Amino acid sequence: MLATLARQLGDLDAAEDAVQEAYVEAMRTWPRRGVPDNPGAWITTTARNRAVDRVRRESRREAKEKAAITNPEPGGPPDPPDPPIDAADPEPADDQLRLIFTCCHPALAPPAQVALTLRLVCGLQTVEIARAFLQPEATVAQRLVRAKAKIRTAAIPFRVPPAHLLPERLPPVLACIYLVFSEGYAATAGDELVRRELCDEGIRLGRLVVELMPDEPEARGLLALMLLQDCRRDARVSPGGDLVLLEDQDRSRWDYDRVAEGTAELERALRRLRPGPYQLQAAIAGLHATAASWADTDWPQIAALYAELARVAPSPVVELNRAVAVAFTEGPAMGLEVVDAVADDPRLARTHLLPATRADLLRRLGRQNEAADAYRAALALARTGPERSFLQRRLDEVAST
Amino acid sequence: MRYLALLGGDEAAGPAPGTPEFDTMMEGYMRFGEAAADAIVGGEALQEAATATTIRHGDAEPLVTAGPYAETVEALGGLYVLDADTLDDAIELARQIPAALDGWVSLRPMVEWFDQGSQASGTADAPRYVAFIYGKETEGDQPDTPAWDEGLAAHRRFMDAVGDAVQAGGAVHPIATATTVQVRDGDVIVSDGPFAESAEVVGGFYVLRASDRDTAVAVASQIPAEAIELRPIMEVGG
Numbered sequence A: 001m002l003a004t005l006a007r008q009l010g011d012l013d014a015a016e017d018a019v020q021e022a023y024v025e026a027m028r029t030w031p032r033r034g035v036p037d038n039p040g041a042w043i044t045t046t047a048r049n050r051a052v053d054r055v056r057r058e059s060r061r062e063a064k065e066k067a068a069i070t071n072p073e074p075g076g077p078p079d080p081p082d083p084p085i086d087a088a089d090p091e092p093a094d095d096q097l098r099l100i101f102t103c104c105h106p107a108l109a110p111p112a113q114v115a116l117t118l119r120l121v122c123g124l125q126t127v128e129i130a131r132a133f134l135q136p137e138a139t140v141a142q143r144l145v146r147a148k149a150k151i152r153t154a155a156i157p158f159r160v161p162p163a164h165l166l167p168e169r170l171p172p173v174l175a176c177i178y179l180v181f182s183e184g185y186a187a188t189a190g191d192e193l194v195r196r197e198l199c200d201e202g203i204r205l206g207r208l209v210v211e212l213m214p215d216e217p218e219a220r221g222l223l224a225l226m227l228l229q230d231c232r233r234d235a236r237v238s239p240g241g242d243l244v245l246l247e248d249q250d251r252s253r254w255d256y257d258r259v260a261e262g263t264a265e266l267e268r269a270l271r272r273l274r275p276g277p278y279q280l281q282a283a284i285a286g287l288h289a290t291a292a293s294w295a296d297t298d299w300p301q302i303a304a305l306y307a308e309l310a311r312v313a314p315s316p317v318v319e320l321n322r323a324v325a326v327a328f329t330e331g332p333a334m335g336l337e338v339v340d341a342v343a344d345d346p347r348l349a350r351t352h353l354l355p356a357t358r359a360d361l362l363r364r365l366g367r368q369n370e371a372a373d374a375y376r377a378a379l380a381l382a383r384t385g386p387e388r389s390f391l392q393r394r395l396d397e398v399a400s401t
Numbered sequence B: 001m002r003y004l005a006l007l008g009g010d011e012a013a014g015p016a017p018g019t020p021e022f023d024t025m026m027e028g029y030m031r032f033g034e035a036a037a038d039a040i041v042g043g044e045a046l047q048e049a050a051t052a053t054t055i056r057h058g059d060a061e062p063l064v065t066a067g068p069y070a071e072t073v074e075a076l077g078g079l080y081v082l083d084a085d086t087l088d089d090a091i092e093l094a095r096q097i098p099a100a101l102d103g104w105v106s107l108r109p110m111v112e113w114f115d116q117g118s119q120a121s122g123t124a125d126a127p128r129y130v131a132f133i134y135g136k137e138t139e140g141d142q143p144d145t146p147a148w149d150e151g152l153a154a155h156r157r158f159m160d161a162v163g164d165a166v167q168a169g170g171a172v173h174p175i176a177t178a179t180t181v182q183v184r185d186g187d188v189i190v191s192d193g194p195f196a197e198s199a200e201v202v203g204g205f206y207v208l209r210a211s212d213r214d215t216a217v218a219v220a221s222q223i224p225a226e227a228i229e230l231r232p233i234m235e236v237g238g
Helices: A002-009 A012-033 A039-070 A093-103 A110-121 A126-132 A137-153 A163-185 A192-212 A217-230 A256-270 A277-290 A299-312 A316-330 A332-341 A353-364 A368-381 A385-399 B020-035 B087-094 B146-165 B213-220
Strands: B002-010 B040-046 B053-056 B063-066 B074-083 B104-115 B128-134 B166-172 B179-184 B187-192 B204-209 B227-234
Touching (some): A002 A012, A002 A093, A012 A039, A012 A137, A093 A110, A093 A163, A093 A192, A110 A137, A110 A163, A110 A192, A126 A137, A126 A192, A163 B187, A192 A217, A217 A256, A277 A299, A299 A316, A316 A332, A316 A353, A332 A353, A353 A368, A353 A385, B002 B087, B002 B166, B040 B104, B074 B087, B074 B104, B087 B104, B087 B179, B128 B213, B146 B166, B146 B204, B204 B213
Antiparallel strands (some): B002 B074, B002 B104, B053 B227, B104 B166, B128 B204, B128 B227, B166 B204, B179 B187
């Protein structure tokens, strides 16, 4: 409802205020009069009426101010006619798409894009966004205020960009959606409900973009990627909260509806013959999701896809993933060569990924002392609890042999 | 609405006046001037940063030093005032400015802009300068606040005091509303904020006419701001 109101009013703050007022009104009246049959519709209608009231108040004030200058007689001009009230209720999806493109405008910094999208498109509270990103609430609030001020002051348009701008405007939208999803998926710390919500919101936004831009294969590739990762969600954490590696996961706990849907979306995307990073990553996730076991995984194909991904979107993290696939195709020694080739990349200096990958390959090579050193190096850099306890377990294993 | 487009780049890497490369660059600006004629409300090319004079106001007399406000590799080279409905329209214009190809264009929404142009008679042939307002951003840089209104009144008094010396001027919204536009290998790179390695203009700028540098410094010293960078204009075209 926020997106539609924002479009009608041309003002995000006013729309947000109106929705807020509608909720306050609901809290005031529902306990006395009972919850209406359709609470969602009630809120939307109330918010819209509030917004219209506000517009009328504002324009009346403006008219009065104008009258005070041009027309010394009291009374002034008659009130402007009421703006039409749209009776249709559900928020049109294209308004939400406009709102996403506004929130993810490249003139806004990526952290602001994500916070704005979660606040305005997904309707998360500031405190929930802060919790999800492990940031102080005041920081997130400040970021939102500044971003909204910039949208208004710099006149960032509320629209889906024209076709010729899409190649440069769609990537930040997709990156933002994937960040929403990954933030819920990757870390296991924090509020589980909020994280679940982030994954679901990421997938919902992915579906929305695909529905409205069906000819964009990377948008569909992103949806496929999220579905093919999300299918493993429940199996990747043990009942005790420990991280369970893909290798050790109980594949019967995977969500095969997600797998089927993700695979179908990926096939539709690939049919357009315009591959890109999201489609490649989805293809890799798809090979994992459809393998009967870790040993049965099509490692040569995965290694080839990572090589292609490294070509279109070079990154040392992709190389580390490729190293694992190479290790299972050509042996751990070959994998180690791939790792060592990116060992000096400064972009890897602050993450545990490099020593953790090295450690695993050394362990598989039976070089236990070197593996133990690498696990220690990884432990010094790992941040989340589940990652640390996993590395500690592995260190204990190799140190005791 | 109006956007101030600040043009910058690495002076040392750019072509020197008098070289064929410089002429090619200037032709690029001419082409932009023709293509965007309807949207260009104002524009000035600046002489190199080494010709700048900086005036700092403290508790005592204004401190006048040779050189730009901040010694950065990425120096300001010029400005346009653009008329555009939305930021996307302004970005569309900015991407065509030659500075976007090897340097950067920083877009700042303007609070106001005026150009007295030919009305500023009497000193029409005098050299012209741009006086940029620098310093720490304060509450007074936020429009629609009492501090802003106070600042505005001080600027009006300055303009009344110096009269014809002011040809044009503009005030911009706070730095947080800036957007940087660059074009690399044909791709437009849009990012939040001013260009990171430059000192960003804070409040706005004036275009001044003065018979010589000392007179210009005397006028610019009266601008109510923490610091002023005075840059001689490179008169091109007309």
